[in-house]
Each structure stands twice: as C-alpha cells, then as structure tokens.
Amino acid sequence: MLDISLPESLDAFWMPFTANRQFKAKPRLMASAKDMHYITVDGRQVLDGTAGLWCVNAGHCRDRIVDAIHQQAATLDFSPTFQMGHPGPFALADRLAKMLPGDLDHVFFANSGSEAVDTALKIALAYHRVRGEASRTRLIGRERGYHGVGFGGVSVGGIAPNRKFFGSLLPGVDHLPHTHNLEQNAFSKGQPTWGAHLADELERIVTLHDPSTIAAVIVEPVAGSTGVLIPPVGYLEKLRSICDKYGILLIFDEVITGFGRLGKAFAVDYFGVMPDLVCVAKGITNAAVPMGAVFARSYIYDAFMHGQESAIELFHGYTYSGHPLACAAAMATLDIYEEEQLFDRAASLASYWEEAMHSLKGVPHVIDVRNLGLVAGIELESIPGQPGVRAYNALVNCFEQGLLIRTTGDIIALSPPLILEKHHIDEMVERLSHVLRSM
Numbered sequence: 001m002l003d004i005s006l007p008e009s010l011d012a013f014w015m016p017f018t019a020n021r022q023f024k025a026k027p028r029l030m031a032s033a034k035d036m037h038y039i040t041v042d043g044r045q046v047l048d049g050t051a052g053l054w055c056v057n058a059g060h061c062r063d064r065i066v067d068a069i070h071q072q073a074a075t076l077d078f079s080p081t082f083q084m085g086h087p088g089p090f091a092l093a094d095r096l097a098k099m100l101p102g103d104l105d106h107v108f109f110a111n112s113g114s115e116a117v118d119t120a121l122k123i124a125l126a127y128h129r130v131r132g133e134a135s136r137t138r139l140i141g142r143e144r145g146y147h148g149v150g151f152g153g154v155s156v157g158g159i160a161p162n163r164k165f166f167g168s169l170l171p172g173v174d175h176l177p178h179t180h181n182l183e184q185n186a187f188s189k190g191q192p193t194w195g196a197h198l199a200d201e202l203e204r205i206v207t208l209h210d211p212s213t214i215a216a217v218i219v220e221p222v223a224g225s226t227g228v229l230i231p232p233v234g235y236l237e238k239l240r241s242i243c244d245k246y247g248i249l250l251i252f253d254e255v256i257t258g259f260g261r262l263g264k265a266f267a268v269d270y271f272g273v274m275p276d277l278v279c280v281a282k283g284i285t286n287a288a289v290p291m292g293a294v295f296a297r298s299y300i301y302d303a304f305m306h307g308q309e310s311a312i313e314l315f316h317g318y319t320y321s322g323h324p325l326a327c328a329a330a331m332a333t334l335d336i337y338e339e340e341q342l343f344d345r346a347a348s349l350a351s352y353w354e355e356a357m358h359s360l361k362g363v364p365h366v367i368d369v370r371n372l373g374l375v376a377g378i379e380l381e382s383i384p385g386q387p388g389v390r391a392y393n394a395l396v397n398c399f400e401q402g403l404l405i406r407t408t409g410d411i412i413a414l415s416p417p418l419i420l421e422k423h424h425i426d427e428m429v430e431r432l433s434h435v436l437r438s439m
C-alpha cells in the first residue's frame with residue numbers, strides 16, 4: 001500500500017480555487033477511493049456525489065484502468081508526438097472518431113479541459129485564416145460560461161472573479177446572455193421551455209460587428225461550473241442556425257457533458273445539434289490520468305491539409321499531447337463504458353434521479369432544482385450579504401455526514417459516477433436534506 005503521510009505544515013501547497021487559509025485550518029483530505037466512495041485520512045467513508053470533479057464517470061480506482069496505466073508505464077513511459085509517434089493516440093483517436101456522430105472525425109489531444117478549450121479557439125482562428133478569411137478574429141462566449149483557466153478560456157468565459165484579476169484578457173471577445181432565469185424556469189424538470197429567444201442575441205452581436213469579423217461561438221451545452229444551467233428547448237438549435245447563416249464556427253465545450261453525463265455519449269448526441277468543434281477532458285480517462293481533446297469535423301481538418309506536404313499544418317501542441325499513460329487509461333476507460341453500457345445506464349436512471357432531486361423542493365433554503373441526465377443543480381437562498389456562505393456550510397456539513405457535494409456560489413451541483421445504484425441516489429437526497437434542515 002502506497003503511504004504518503006501528511007507533512008507537519010500544509011502551507012507549501014498553494015491550492016487551486018480554494019480558500020487556502022480556511023481549508024488548511026480544517027482540511028478535508030481523501031486517502032483512498034473505490035467505486036462510489038472516498039475514504040478520508042481519518043478513515044471515514046464519503047459517498048461521491050460529484051464523481052470527483054465531474055470526471056470519475058466509471059467510479060473510482062477501476063482495476064482495468066489501473067492495470068492499463070501500470071502496464072503502459074512499464075512498457076513505454078513517454079514518446080514525443082511531435083514528428084514522432086507511438087500507437088496510443090492513433091488508436092484512441094480512431095476509436096473516438098467512430099464513437100462520435102457525423103464527420104467529427106479528427107482528434108487533437110491536450111492534457112486538460114483548459115488546454116482543450118484554448119486549442120479549439122486557436123483551431124477556429126487558424127481555420128478561417130487558412131481559408132483566406134483572416135478578418136474573422138472575434139470570439140463569442142457566454143455570461144456564466146466556464147471554459148477553464150487559460151487566457152482564451154477565461155476570456156470567453158463569463159465568471160467575473162475568474163476574469164477581473166487578470167488584466168484585459170483577449171481583445172475582440174463578446175458574451176451572449178446566460179439562460180438562467182428563476183422567475184420563468186424555477187423547478188423545471190429537464191430542459192426549461194422558456195429562453196430559446198436568448199440565442200437571438202447572437203444575431204445582434206454579429207450585426208454589430210459584421211459577420212466577416214466573427215470566428216467562433218463557444219458554449220457549454222449544459223453549463224456545469226456555474227450551477228448546472230440547462231439549455232432551454234430550442235436554444236442550441238437556434239445558435240446553430242445563426243452560426244450557419246453567417247459562416248461562424250460553433251464550439252461545444254463538453255468537458256462535463258462528454259462521456260455519458262446526460263445518458264448519451266455526448267451532448268451532441270443528446271441534443272442532436274452538431275457543432276464544428278467539441279472540447280472534452282475529464283471522463284475521457286475517468287480522470288485517472290490528465291487528458292483533454294478537441295474533436296474537429298472533417299472540413300476543418302481538411303482545410304489545414306493543403307500546401308506543401310513537408311510543412312507543419314498547425315503550429316500548436318503540447319509535450320504531452322497523446323501521452324502514452326493517458327491513452328492507455330482512455331482505452332481502458334472506453335472499454336468499461338462500452339462493456340458496462342454506462343451511458344445507457346445513466347439514461348435509465350435519469351427519471352429516478354429527476355424525481356429524487358425534485359423531492360428536495362420544499363426543503364428549507366431550496367429555491368430551485370434543475371436536472372438533466374445524471375446531473376442536478378440545487379439552488380439555495382443566499383444569506384443576505386453573504387453570497388455562497390450557505391452552500392459552503394452545506395458542503396462542510398455534508399462532508400461530515402459522509403457525502404461529497406460541489407458548490408458554486410449558493411448552488412449545489414451533484415453529478416455522481418454513472419455506476420451508482422438507486423440506493424446511492426436515496427442516500428444523497430437523505431443526507432443533503434438532513435443537512436439543509438439542520439442549518
């Protein structure tokens with residue numbers, strides 16, 4: 001058994017997206033994990049209501065993935081993929097291309113969701129340029145969008161605290177309005193019916209700048225990190241048709257929705273709307289080794305494959321693009337998804353999940369519940385003048401009660417591993433409602 005003991009001081013690790021001083025005064029530390037549960041350093045079992053960070057879709061420490069990583073590390077630990085290669089990323093890309101609908105047939109590998117997003121934005125800009133439309137440089141994101149923490153992703157993202165500390169970010173970026181509206185859509189089950197017209201804002205932005213200046217629009221089909229915002233019926237379709245009208249690329253950031261979260265392999269399948277580029281990460285390797293990827297439709301890849309054969313077509317890539325360990329982990333992960341039919345399993349649990357989540361209506365502090373597939377957002381009324389404090393207190397209390405939840409502002413997000421059983425759903429609801437009632 002691997003033994004990594006805690007140092008006397010926790011000060012050296014500068015924790016990401018965490019109130020470091022608050023956490024270090026009373027840390028929550030995991031020692032191990034298996035399937036649906038974490039075990040904390042003090043030996044308590046915690047039910048994983050969030051699949052880690054929306055990523056451990058097949059459950060924790062799956063033997064098949066562990067073995068694949070182990071064997072790969074012992075056989076070929078690393079090979080460059082710049083002007084060199086190894087079978088891993090070729091085999092994985094081929095398999096992914098077959099999983100994806102239509103002509104989403106080409107895969108560019110990165111190491112995280114943030115890198116996948118910045119890669120997709122760069123591909124979009126370069127695509128217009130190689131086709132002789134270099135004037136298309138503007139990017140359009142959305143308020144309350146989260147696209148990771150690279151400069152590109154933060155620029156198109158719509159979360160004020162993630163942006164305001166870091167200067168003027170990328171120039172030429174606009175934002176669509178978000179689709180969250182409690183007055184219209186509180187306690188909607190599945191896709192809300194109100195809000196498709198908000199996509200028309202794209203038409204306004206395009207007209208304002210002239211279509212010849214716009215490169216791409218990027219959205220999360222279901223916005224996760226800002227509190228599970230489900231797209232209104234018809235909204236994504238409208239974005240697609242406006243993009244088509246003006247020759248703008250549509251990018252779906254499927255870092256959360258990819259690999260079964262909605263009960264289909266991808267949100268592309270779930271909504272039946274085809275973007276031009278898709279970003280994924282997280283569930284691609286079941287989070288056992290970091291990996292991100294961008295899927296591109298054939299005409300995008302083909303646009304780059306002209307000119308001299310000896311010339312590099314895209315000046316972009318990472319030392320670890322297509323890393324052997326990540327490829328091995330991803331192949332084993334896809335085996336599990338397929339053999340255990342986990343995406344269908346998610347689909348078959350979705351209505352039970354929906355009813356369970358909506359049973360929280362009426363529990364103290366709950367002002368909205370929203371859901372799709374195996375994801376849910378539970379919005380709490382904020383304590384006046386203390387935004388986020390109520391949900392954070394719920395997180396701390398849930399952890400003590402043996403349930404891992406995720407919070408953003410005063411919204412609780414749940415997105416369990418897809419292997420869960422109905423009794424896990426019951427346990428989640430029971431523990432969460434107990435915590436909320438006692439607060």
Ligand code: PMP
Nearest residue numbers: 112113114146147148253255256
């Ligand atoms: N895009 C989306 C939609 C995400 O949810 C996330 C991470 N939660 C990212 C991008 C960034 O991924 P990473 O943290 O792996 O860089």
